[in-house]
Amino acid sequence: MVFASWRLVSPENWQHLRSWVLPELFINTGWLIVGVALLTTLLGTSLGWLTAVCRFPGRRLFSWALLLPMAMPAYVLAFVYIGLLDFSGPLQTSLREIGISSLMPPIRSRGGVIIVLSLALYPYVYLVARQAFLSQGTRAIEVAQSLGMSRRQAFYKVSLPLAAPWILGGLLLVLLETLADFGAVATFNYNTFTTAIYKSWFDLREPNTALQLASVLLGIALLLMLLEQLTRRRMRFSLTHSNRYSIDLKRGRALAAFSWCALILALGFVIPAIQLLSWIFSDALADLDSRYWGFALRSASLAGITALLLASLALLLRYCRRLAPNQISRSAEWLSRLGYALPGTVLAIGVAVPLARFSNTLQSWGIPVMLNAGIGALLLAYGIRFFAVAINPVDKAMLNVTPSMDEAARSLGAGFWRVLGRIHLPMISGGLFTAMALVFVDVMKEMPITLLVRPFGWDTLAVRVFEMTSEGEWERAALPALAIVITGLLPVFLLVRRTEK
């Protein structure tokens, strides 16, 4: 759909885009991608290696606490840091009072966006890197040492290359999220494709421009997705579980490791969380009124409905594939996974434009419908974007039910319904629950789709955050943001429970 917009391109318009808008967008997006990639790789890999392999005080705590920033959407982190560090923020103000203001680099800068996005997104790399280092165990290092390498050499020649495909996989997810990010860059007034699409759609009322920009962004995202599929193929070589490998860190090094982990945890979660709370208690408690509960209720009901729909859909698709594995259901699944690569803004426009045209057509026939602003469109867009989130846990749970379990139950005299009720449903209920929880939280956090597709007046928590931050009222954005962060903690705990097992 989005690509089809090229038919409608007027040459002058495109000329204007190419010479005035696109260069800036490409440069900004390019810097953003390179910067975030470098910084998240550095953070994720170093933290993952430290908590997986080294022994130092606080390691157990850090190994799960470092996942907490996942609960903090990038746009929340963004407005908290701007509020904290901007010219009128408390830090700058107090620095000016003692006369050393010029030392502070401005937060609203390219570096600032990169740091904030990296703090929000490094857990994706951290999670997979840690898992890779944990599971490669001692064997590979021992083999390298027996072949005459020092421990340091063994790390660079064996450990790191073994973990590399995983790290790369996590990194590509980070980059997809970076491309898709709208809230954080908008708060920073940093122009990227997503903000440009939003502006041309909402402020300039130029749907065709929006569509063209969206198609460029889509191209980049698809390229990344393709890369992700390729690295996944390389992850075939197995990591065998053997004894845990660990290095005891002494005094100075232990202190350094501790400080590094503590610094990132503080920057990524503790400081922003405290700042949110202090804003709420000092300025925004009055906002806790019926309007606020309306935002919360709308967020929760949208998230709940989407979660329920997607979990059932995932279950249905899985079941079809189990009963009749064929090419069609497999490619349908691959396509549905593609949805996750679609940036929210692209998807929103891809859904909104055809529906708007369709309803215009209907209205021209005298049928009064307002499909373009319907809840249905919103759910459809959420569904496409988050289906992959729902199917993964259902998939994993289904894997536990081996075909021979079906057969065992059948050979013990159980018919179809008894197998379904006694074996399948109890065994996959955990996976279904996880799927719903993950989708729920993702929808709660989601900003650009909700902004672009929601029906008039249908404001959610995320929309409220956006409105308050675009007016610079950080204190009043804190309350809805906190609700989002608290819900976001749920999947983090699910994740922690699974990895600590």
Place this chain on the structure above:
Amino acid sequence: MQLTIENLNLSFGDQPVLHDVSLHLEQGQIGCLLGSSGCGKTTLLRAVAGFEQPDSGLIVAGGLPLNATGRIVAPHLRNIGMVFQDYSLFPHMPVAANVQFGLRDMNRAQRSTRAAEVLEMVGLADYGKRYPHELSGGQQQRIALARALAPNPGLLLLDEPFSNLDAELRERLSTEVRDILKSCDTTALLVTHDQYEAFAMADEIGVMEGGEIRQWSSAYEIYHKPETRFVANFIGDSTWLHGTIRADGRIDSELGILPKPRDGSFVTGQGVEVLLRPDDLQHDDASALQMAVQKKAFRGADILYTLELPGGETTKSLVPSHHNHRINEAIGIRLEMDHVIAFPA
């Protein structure tokens, strides 16, 4: 329950898997399908269970045809139990619930009595409340057996039941399982690639190759009276000795004159290959027949010597372990062949 399979053919797509398979088990007999991987033995088992559909042929269990055209009996209605290679215990249920899963027609009290009974039988009476992941491999294996036996199936199928266990446990369990099956008088058909397991458990063994049963008979017959050269090579240690049929039917060989072969019609002067088992060659210091030791493999109670035949080829002999000879030393050998097995050269 008797089991009869007649001329069974089965293919996956255009790939034939089973070809013209027939076998018969009496009530209470234990049969074993023995073969290397890919020979079709597991497919045959799954066809009996009803998880694969044969193209043609008949499976009859307890007088009831299971796959007559238009009246194929569904797996859960066959009254045939199965123990899977990976045990396939239901991980979300405790052991007792696993064992009771197949007991649908009973009330609660009867179910728990029966479950306790079979758990007692496999020696795990106190494990009813545990979950499968809390049990060792050997215990899971026994629970799988108890679960399959609980509904009192007329026929029990076991798919490589001991392959995930270590050697010692495998040996102990295989005799235990045989005793349990015999005490319940359950007909059973088992699949394995381990011939010693087959010897330990089975009344009848079917050696399978390329989707066909090459020989269906007792362990003794399979070892000592193989009907084809493939079976002779597949089972036990075998070496071959060249020979020529004499006018009186006996065989001229470099080890002297051997008795008349048991089976087969040979003509005078025909070249043959004679099967030599390590236990056919007895060590005897007094024997005039001397062979040089080429290799030796110490096996505890006995030593397996590889000996050089006069013509330069080798054969093997199993000798009690206190006859410890050096490499290259010549030792006396006496042939002890109750039945000579020969195939045309």
